[in-house]
Amino acid sequence: xxxxxxxxxxxxxxxxxxxxxxxxxxxxxxxxxxxxxxxxxxxxxxxxxxxxxxxxxxxxxxxxxxxxxxxxxxxxxxxxxxxxxxxxxxxxxxxxxxxxxxxxxxxxxxxxxxxxxxxxxxxxxxxxxxxxxxxxxxxxxxxxxxxxxxxxxxxxxxxxxxxxxxxxxxxxxxxxxxxxxxxxxxxxxxxxxxxxxxxxxxxxxxxxxxxxxxxxxxxxxxxxxxxxxxxxxxxxxxxxxxxxxxxxxxxxxxxxxxxxxxxxxxxxxxxxxxxxxxxxxxxxxxxxxxxxxxxxxxxxxxxxxxxxxxxxxxxxxxxxxxxxxxxxxxxxxxxxxxxxxxxxxxxxxxxxxxxxx
Amino acid sequence: xxxxxxxxxxxxxxxxxxxxxxxxxxxxxxxxxxxxxxxxxxxxxxxxxxxxxxxxxxxxxxxxxxxxxxxxxxxxxxxxxxxxxxxxxxxxxxxxxxxxxxxxxxxxxxxxxxxxxxxxxxxxxxxxxxxxxxxxxxxxxxxxxxxxxxxxxxxxxxxxxxxxxxxxxxxxxxxxxxxxxxxxxxxxxxxxxxxxxxxxxxxxxxxxxxxxxxxxxxxxxxxxxxxxxxxxxxxxxxxxxxxxxxxxxxxxxxxxxxxxxxxxxxxxxxxxxxxxxxxxxxxxxxxxxxxxxxxxxxxxxxxxxxxxxxxxxxxxxxxxxxxxxxxxxxxxxxxxxxxxxxxxxxxxxxxxxxxxxxxxxxxxxxxxxxxxxxxxxxxxxxxxxxxxxxxxxxxxxxxxxxxxxxxxxxxxxxxxxxxxxxxxxxxxxxxxxxxxxxxxxxxxxxxxxxxxxxxxxxxxxxxxxxxxxx
Numbered sequence: 039x040x041x042x043x044x045x046x047x048x049x050x051x052x053x054x055x056x057x058x059x060x061x062x063x064x065x066x067x068x069x070x071x072x073x074x075x076x077x078x079x080x081x082x083x084x085x086x087x088x089x090x091x092x093x094x095x096x097x098x099x100x101x102x103x104x105x106x107x108x109x110x111x112x113x114x115x116x117x118x119x120x121x122x123x124x125x126x127x128x129x130x131x132x133x134x135x136x137x138x139x140x141x142x143x144x145x146x147x148x149x150x151x152x153x154x155x156x157x158x159x160x161x162x163x164x165x166x167x168x169x170x171x172x173x174x175x176x177x178x179x180x181x182x183x184x185x186x187x188x189x190x191x192x193x194x195x196x197x198x199x200x201x202x203x204x205x206x207x208x209x210x211x212x213x214x215x216x217x218x219x220x221x222x223x224x225x226x227x228x229x230x231x232x233x234x235x236x237x238x239x240x241x242x243x244x245x246x247x248x249x250x251x252x253x254x255x256x257x258x259x260x261x262x263x264x265x266x267x268x269x270x271x272x273x274x275x276x277x278x279x280x281x282x283x284x285x286x287x288x289x290x291x292x293x294x295x296x297x298x299x300x301x302x303x304x305x306x307x308x309x310x311x312x313x314x315x316x317x318x319x320x321x322x323x324x325x326x327x328x329x330x331x332x333x334x335x336x337x338x339x340x341x342x343x344x345x346x347x348x349x350x351x352x353x354x355x356x357x358x359x360x361x362x363x364x365x366x367x368x369x370x371x372x373x374x375x376x377x378x379x380x381x382x383x384x385x386x387x388x389x390x391x392x393x394x395x
Numbered sequence: 396x397x398x399x400x401x402x403x404x405x406x407x408x409x410x411x412x413x414x415x416x417x418x419x420x421x422x423x424x425x426x427x428x429x430x431x432x433x434x435x436x437x438x439x440x441x442x443x444x445x446x447x448x449x450x451x452x453x454x455x456x457x458x459x460x461x462x463x464x465x466x467x468x469x470x471x472x473x474x475x476x477x478x479x480x481x482x483x484x485x486x487x488x489x490x491x492x493x494x495x496x497x498x499x500x501x502x503x504x505x506x507x508x509x510x511x512x513x514x515x516x517x518x519x520x521x522x523x524x525x526x527x528x529x530x531x532x533x534x535x536x537x538x539x540x541x542x543x544x545x546x547x548x549x550x551x552x553x554x555x556x557x558x559x560x561x562x563x564x565x566x567x568x569x570x571x572x573x574x575x576x577x578x579x580x581x582x583x584x585x586x587x588x589x590x591x592x593x594x595x596x597x598x599x600x601x602x603x604x605x606x607x608x609x610x611x612x613x614x615x616x617x618x619x620x621x622x623x624x625x626x627x628x629x630x631x632x633x634x635x636x637x638x639x640x641x642x643x644x645x646x647x648x649x650x651x652x653x654x655x656x657x658x659x660x661x662x663x664x665x666x667x668x669x670x671x672x673x674x675x676x677x678x679x680x681x682x683x684x685x686x687x688x689x690x691x692x693x694x695x696x697x698x699x700x701x702x703x704x705x706x707x708x709x710x711x712x713x714x715x716x717x718x719x720x721x722x723x724x725x726x727x728x729x730x731x732x733x734x735x736x737x738x739x740x741x742x743x744x745x746x747x748x749x750x751x752x753x754x755x756x757x758x759x760x761x762x763x764x765x766x767x768x769x770x771x772x773x774x775x776x777x778x779x780x781x782x783x784x785x786x787x788x789x790x791x792x793x794x795x796x797x798x799x800x801x802x803x804x805x806x807x808x809x810x811x812x813x814x815x816x817x818x819x820x821x822x823x824x825x826x827x828x829x830x831x832x833x834x835x836x837x838x839x840x841x842x843x844x845x846x847x848x849x850x851x852x853x854x855x856x857x858x859x860x861x862x863x864x865x
Contacts, residue, residue: 053410054785055782057414058782062789104666230451348513380511383509384511
């Protein structure tokens with residue numbers, strides 16, 4: 039068995055042994071790290087819970103009374119509690135409005151929230167800068183407006199959208215004309231946050247820049263921006279939608295615009311769109327006619343009942359069932375006069391949905 | 396070539412294999428650690444802003460059920476209480492031979508409904524569609540038994556009305572905010588076509604009215620080992636592939652899909668043993684053939700809890716099936732391997748799966764046999780054999796330890812020190828017998844794939860987590 043101890047075999051065994059040693063050391067390091075992490079988490083959670091308990095009481099008092107906000111004796115904030123204070127203050131501030139929000143701003147200024155946020159605003163890491171931008175937004179701190187504006191074009195989505203929201207909070211008249219045109223290019227901004235931001239700014243401010251942004255956008259961008267068009271003033275929306283439906287033949291734009299139709303403007307054009315080559319445009323047209331259609335549109339809707347797309351048939355049948363001038367007997371007559379199996383099936387389904395046998 | 400050369404070459408081959416597979420796993424660990432960190436950094440921000448709005452995407456929740464009479468009512472009641480603004484629940488009764496359908500009809504006031512059904516993806520004939528008179532968003536599809544979950548899921552996809560379809564096992568326990576979490580990639584990136592979420596083991600947990608009340612560890616050894624296995628599989632097995640768009644599996648227990656893409660791909664393959672993996676591979680293939688950007692991604696949040704088999708028989712059956720399914724899924728989508736535009740899927744993920752996951756059991760079983768035979772025959776000394784076995788075991792412990800660390804860094808679902816200690820103990824103990832046993836089962840699964848046997852619905856013995864409450 040001497041060959042076992044030849045150099046190449048020894049090398050193999052030695053390599054394996056060293057690997058075991060490395061694996062054992064790494065495993066041990068990971069184990070100690072994980073246990074340490076657990077201990078640190080427990081300690082931090084306890085400390086944080088105590089801190090939050092104390093400050094929530096303070097915030098609650100301040101929200102209810104301006105006097106309390108101005109005169110309440112504030113608990114001491116240790117260096118290690120600063121981020122917790124900012125997070126908690128922001129949490130409290132984000133759920134209130136009106137005088138309660140003003141009181142919290144007063145209290146925040148007394149507690150040194152702006153100074154703490156300023157330190158974070160110039161950090162290298164993104165997370166503290168997000169917290170800082172959010173804080174200045176909630177403080178409505180106009181002194182920081184330009185610094186926050188610089189963050190709008192940051193590559194990091196969370197930082198960029200937080201800066202946009204903060205800027206709108208600080209100075210909506212200044213921010214909205216800047217932020218709205220950016221929505222088209224910053225597709226990475228979460229739509230919910232964009233919608234909430236525009237809602238907060240108010241339809242009066244949003245209407246004009248949004249109208250201009252949509253009018254000047256490419257068809258693809260129009261489709262995207264129209265998702266937020268509900269947040270403009272109703273009369274501006276009606277005019278915009280009417281204009282788009284009359285002037286555009288792009289299926290995406292028509293689809294997005296038809297979803298927003300609320301009144302009877304442009305009905306003749308909508309009726310014509312029931313014959314559009316894109317099935318989703320036909321489907322949306324049928325839906326709209328179900329809401330605003332008249333007697334003369336019934337035959338158009340009936341013609342869609344044997345469309346080759348199931349959704350078009352379904353929406354047409356639903357539209358017929360919802361026409362206000364048709365009673366159950368007239369609906370049954372419509373069903374009886376269909377000689378296409380698809381049309382009969384889909385009418386039967388949609389009638390059953392509204393309880394007509 | 397002398398015996399000595401064979402022995403030495405063999406050792407080098409097995410050592411290289413073990414180093415290769417573990418280097419791959421460790422690389423996934425590193426990617427996963429960064430991915431989870433990045434995800435958690437943005438999660439809080441997302442939470443704060445996740446006010447429901449008209450911009451949320453409606454979801455059709457499809458629940459295939461075959462002989463689920465014991466738990467279906469509790470499951471459906473829980474699924475009807477999920478925190479999501481607009482979703483519908485479609486239970487597909489796949490020709491159950493028990494009273495699954497009758498229970499649903501009685502409990503939710505289901506009435507047969509003349510729905511204009513259209514079969515967009517293939518499945519066995521539908522006998523009837525029922526609509527609840529009490530829950531506007533609940534429908535039940537009663538169909539002929541198709542012999543597989545895939546067939547039943549397809550029927551659900553056919554009646555789904557919303558743009559996203561979430562397929563969930565009837566015995567899955569969902570987190571109340573599961574849909575809100577898993578929909579996030581669709582909101583952030585419109586090219587997303589499928590999203591998976593972390594599935595955890597529910598054995599040992601306290602479940603009340605279909606919802607998880609308290610996280611615990613099982614007392615059954617096999618279930619306990621699977622807790623650690625699932626941590627490895629999801630926290631770095633999935634999370635490691637997701638950032639490079641190389642995810643090949645979305646668990647059948649919980650997956651969210653863009654419906655039109657799912658339909659375009661042809662839905663689930665009823666003939667596939669591992670229908671969940673086969674579908675994801677087919678989605679990759681479809682999207683590559685279209686040449687459009689797409690994402691198949693993963694959220695590390697624990698969104699779904701599932702019952703793990705507690706008996707050797709059930710566990711063996713599951714592992715044999717998984718390995719069989721892996722082979723079949725890769726074979727059915729073999730054109731991905733040679734796709735010049737395949738990216739990370741074709742160049743990294745699939746080769747890794749073929750070498751280390753599919754044929755891994757052969758090398759693993761052969762490796763153990765080789766070392767032990769050499770030692771018994773006196774071709775190598777016992778201490779040297781133990782060094783090699785020790786290395787294999789050490790690497791196994793290291794991987795489990797790193798998975799536990801990722802769990803602690805991210806979600807720390809097991810809050811008690813005792814639980815952490817038990818997980819570490821299992822990370823060591825599982826390497827003495829259990830891993831070798833699963834390698835043998837996987838080897839059997841591979842042989843079954845070579846044999847080309849078909850698969851039917853399997854009824855596993857379940858713990859009583861979801862049994863309908865009186």
